[in-house]
Amino acid sequence: MAATDTTTIRVPIETRDRLNALAARRGEPAGEVVAKLVSAADEDAMLAEVAAGFEKLAADPKTLAAYRAESEEIESGFEASTPEW
Secondary structure, three states: OOOOOOOOOOOOHHHHHHHHHHHHHHOOOHHHHHHHHHHHHHHHHHHHHHHHHHHHHHHOHHHHHHHHHHHHHHHHHHOOOOOOO
């Protein structure tokens, strides 16, 4: 993971030391570790938003029924037989 542009951020000394120790254990530069941690946190946040959306959907019976009907309609389109060549 090569970065073309870099910047400096201020973090507490303890955080810097923990980051450097983590980077050393992983055998990666600290900047790469930060980039991976940010990506993982971003992905976790997105998945949490999706889960919250599904929970909201499941809490509304009318919307859930519409979602299920639409899903079944889409799935049935994939079950169509393929033409013989």
